Amino acid sequence: xxxxxxxxxxxxxxxxxxxxxxxxxxxxxxxxxxxxxxxxxxxxxxxxxxxxxxxxxxxxxxxxxxxxxxxxxxxxxxxxxxxxxxxxxxxxxxxxxxxxxxxxxxxxxxxxxxxxxxx
Amino acid sequence: xxxxxxxxxxxxxxxxxxxxxxxxxxxxxxxxxxxxxxxxxxxxxxxxxxxxxxxxxxxxxxxxxxxxxxxxxxxxxxxxxxxxxxxxxxxxxxxxxxxxxxxxxxxxxxxxxxxxxxxxxxxxxxxxxxxxxxxxxxxxxxxxxxxxxxxxxxxxxxxxxxxxxxxxxxxxxxxxxxxxxxxxxxxxxxxxxxxxxxxxxxxxxxxxxxxxxxxxxxxxxxxxxxxxxxxxxxxxxxxxxxxxxxxxxxxxxxxxxxxxxxxxxxxxxxxxxxxxxxxxxxxxxxxxxxxxxxxxxxxxxxxxxxxxxxxxxxxxxxxxxxxxxxxxxxxxxxxxxxxxxxxxxxxxxxxxxxxxxxxxxxxxxxxxxxxxxxxxxxxxxxxxxxxxxxxxxxxxxxxxxxxxxxxxxxxxxxxxxxxxxxxxxxxxxxxxxxxxxxxxxxxxxxxxxxxxxxxxxxxxxxxxxxxxxxxxxxxxxxxxxxxxxxxxxxxxxxxxxxxxxxxxxxxxxxxxxxx
Numbered sequence: 001x002x003x004x005x006x007x008x009x010x011x012x013x014x015x016x017x018x019x020x021x022x023x024x025x026x027x028x029x030x031x032x033x034x035x036x037x038x039x040x041x042x043x044x045x046x047x048x049x050x051x052x053x054x055x056x057x058x059x060x061x062x063x064x065x066x067x068x069x070x071x072x073x074x075x076x077x078x079x080x081x082x083x084x085x086x087x088x089x090x091x092x093x094x095x096x097x098x099x100x101x102x103x104x105x106x107x108x109x110x111x112x113x114x115x116x117x118x119x
Numbered sequence: 120x121x122x123x124x125x126x127x128x129x130x131x132x133x134x135x136x137x138x139x140x141x142x143x144x145x146x147x148x149x150x151x152x153x154x155x156x157x158x159x160x161x162x163x164x165x166x167x168x169x170x171x172x173x174x175x176x177x178x179x180x181x182x183x184x185x186x187x188x189x190x191x192x193x194x195x196x197x198x199x200x201x202x203x204x205x206x207x208x209x210x211x212x213x214x215x216x217x218x219x220x221x222x223x224x225x226x227x228x229x230x231x232x233x234x235x236x237x238x239x240x241x242x243x244x245x246x247x248x249x250x251x252x253x254x255x256x257x258x259x260x261x262x263x264x265x266x267x268x269x270x271x272x273x274x275x276x277x278x279x280x281x282x283x284x285x286x287x288x289x290x291x292x293x294x295x296x297x298x299x300x301x302x303x304x305x306x307x308x309x310x311x312x313x314x315x316x317x318x319x320x321x322x323x324x325x326x327x328x329x330x331x332x333x334x335x336x337x338x339x340x341x342x343x344x345x346x347x348x349x350x351x352x353x354x355x356x357x358x359x360x361x362x363x364x365x366x367x368x369x370x371x372x373x374x375x376x377x378x379x380x381x382x383x384x385x386x387x388x389x390x391x392x393x394x395x396x397x398x399x400x401x402x403x404x405x406x407x408x409x410x411x412x413x414x415x416x417x418x419x420x421x422x423x424x425x426x427x428x429x430x431x432x433x434x435x436x437x438x439x440x441x442x443x444x445x446x447x448x449x450x451x452x453x454x455x456x457x458x459x460x461x462x463x464x465x466x467x468x469x470x471x472x473x474x475x476x477x478x479x480x481x482x483x484x485x486x487x488x489x490x491x492x493x494x495x496x497x498x499x500x501x502x503x504x505x506x507x508x509x510x511x512x513x514x515x516x517x518x519x520x521x522x523x524x525x526x527x528x529x530x531x532x533x534x535x536x537x538x539x540x541x542x543x544x545x546x547x548x549x550x551x552x553x554x555x556x557x558x559x560x561x562x563x564x565x566x567x568x569x570x571x572x573x574x575x576x577x578x579x580x581x582x583x584x585x586x587x588x589x590x591x592x593x594x595x596x597x598x599x600x601x602x603x604x605x606x607x608x609x610x611x612x613x614x615x616x617x618x619x620x621x622x623x624x625x626x627x628x629x630x631x632x633x634x
Contacts (some may be wrong), residue, residue, distance in 0.1 A: 002161070002311070002563060002564050002565040003563045003564075003565035003566045004160055004300060004305070004311055004563060005159070005336070006155070006156060006159045006163075006306070009562065009565060010159045010565060011548055011565030011566060011568040011569050012568070012569060013545070013568040014387050014570065014571065014572075014575070015547070015566065015572065015575045019575075019579045020578060020579060021579075021580070023578070025575065025578065027517040027550065029517070029526075029539075030187060031536060031537070032385070032535050032536070034454075034457065034496070034497060034535065034537070035461070035499065035510070036512055036514075037457050037458035037461055037512065037525060037527045038458065038514070038515070038516035038517055038525035038526045038527045038537070039526055039537065040514035040515065040516065040517065040518045041515045041518070041574045041578070042514075042515060043578035047585040048257070048309070054486070061512065061513070064329060064510065064512075075610070081541060081548070082539060089576075095402075099548075100547070100548070101548040101549075101550070101632070102548065103517075103539060103541060103548070103550060104305075105539070110189060113495075113535065114495050114496070114499050115495045117491065117492055117494050117495040117496065117535070118492060118534065118535025118536075119492075119496040
């Protein structure tokens with residue numbers, strides 16, 4: 001039984017994609033940069049290009065970090081659901097296989113936060 | 120005619136009559152129909168009479184004791200209010216701890232009241248029924264006395280004005296709210312393990328000590344007094360917690376795995392909830408009692424271990440999560456303050472950077488973590504602040520589906536790496552802060568898929584101020600959400616430095632001590 005209940009009970013998922021008015025959720029975290037206490041939760045259209053996601057809402061938050069401007073994007077690694085993947089920046093989130101409530105993580109080798117402290 | 124005077128009842132006799140004597144076996148309805156919630160959790164109870172009444176207290180004695188406590192409490196609260204006791208606290212920063220307390224704890228007490236009121240009706244067996252009824256009234260009293268004690272602060276300081284409204288809506292307050300809603304929607308046996316055993320017995324000292332000793336250390340007589348008034352009740356609640364677990368375990372060996380699962384789950388749920396208490400102890404009390412780490416070692420690792428050793432004879436094991444908790448104790452409070460400090464635009468209290476002396480204290484209490492990982496963070500924020508660019512993170516955080524805390528916890532063995540866990544359930548992805556929150560989800564997904572996660576609700580458009588039109592030109596979603604929460608921007612939130620609270624406290628204290 002998927003829940004301990006006195007009668008039959010079927011949970012109704014509260015956060016399915018149709019609740020977001022044509023948009024979807026994406027979570028973005030930047031490993032070793034805990035000046036940002038948690039990955040951010042974004043609500044964006046599935047047709048948004050990956051490039052625009054990063055240059056737009058992601059940069060808007062992360063640009064506050066002194067290392068954001070130092071990122072060598074040719075060496076940066078993205079993880080999708082914990083697995084390395086190579087996004088095509090010109091393609092949409094949907095075309096990059098980034099569905100609703102997908103978790104993206106950015107790794108920037110050599111940049112490990114302020115003073116290497118993970119901050 | 121001679122009057123026949125009946126001898127006064129002996130205490131034991133009276134106790135039996137006033138408790139056990141009040142119950143009966145039904146004759147025209149099966150007992151299972153009268154107590155319909157007793158079976159579905161799978162627990163087997165063969166003999167309710169084996170229940171030892173842990174309190175040995177009758178209702179009339181209960182009323183008498185409680186009335187005495189109330190009289191004393193309200194006398195002190197009145198004196199505190201009339202003598203401007205709020206100006207006697209160490210530092211106005213302390214008052215922000217009370218804002219968290221008021222918006223989180225009375226709501227917890229009230230929900231505990233609701234849960235125990237249900238058990239007072241549903242528990243088959245008069246011993247536990249009466250114990251639960253008394254606890255239901257206790258919890259209501261705690262909620263009420265907390266609200267009364269802290270209402271005095273609302274006359275002088277910001278952020279206290281709408282705690283009830285906030286506790287149902289503000290993002291971080293979904294953590295305590297969902298904790299209790301999870302417990303209240305469990306069966307009666309799981310509820311009593313969750314609250315009476317895991318929370319009241321195993322973890323309660325860690326909640327009380329920082330708030331109540333913290334209040335005493337920081338000159339807050341009002342908050343200290345309601346704590347003491349509640350403490351004698353807490354002792355009774357702890358006794359119930361221990362009694363109930365022994366009773367269930369002794370009834371049938373098949374109960375063991377069910378109870379072990381509940382202990383594992385609720386120890387973890389409770390520890391996650393205490394994250395905010397850890398932060399409060401290390402960062403929000405101007406005069407500190409002890410560090411979170413020291414409190415954890417004393418109250419959990421020493422006292423808690425003794426308890427689990429005692430339960431080992433029933434086959435109960437220490438929850439698996441204990442090992443991760445041990446690793447997290449060096450990091451918890453710092454990571455939580457980092458979150459609230461940087462999310463300080465969305466809070467109903469003020470935040471600040473610890474002073475250099477406070478950072479040295481933290482370094483001395485956390486020699487294996489503070490200087491290496493957290494001092495650089497706070498010093499960076501201080502530089503930004505000096506440059507007039509106080510750092511606020513305005514993004515909404517990814518939340519754990521179960522504990523609802525932002526995903527801020529790091530891997531046990533790497534404090535620079537956020538812990539990510541996820542599962543796919545019926546085609547949708549769900550995210551967790553830890554293995555233990557994930558396991559709670561996968562055991563009962565139908566419960567947790569219904570979680571009301573504030574960040575998601577905001578994006579659905581369910582948290583805008585009524586009357587605001589999101590499609591209107593110039594609509595400011597962040598402002599609208601703060602309005603919906605009843606947080607006054609620039610007054611209730613943001614940094615303590617420069618706040619109205621800071622200025623008023625300084626001015627009033629000045630008036631109180633000089634001409």
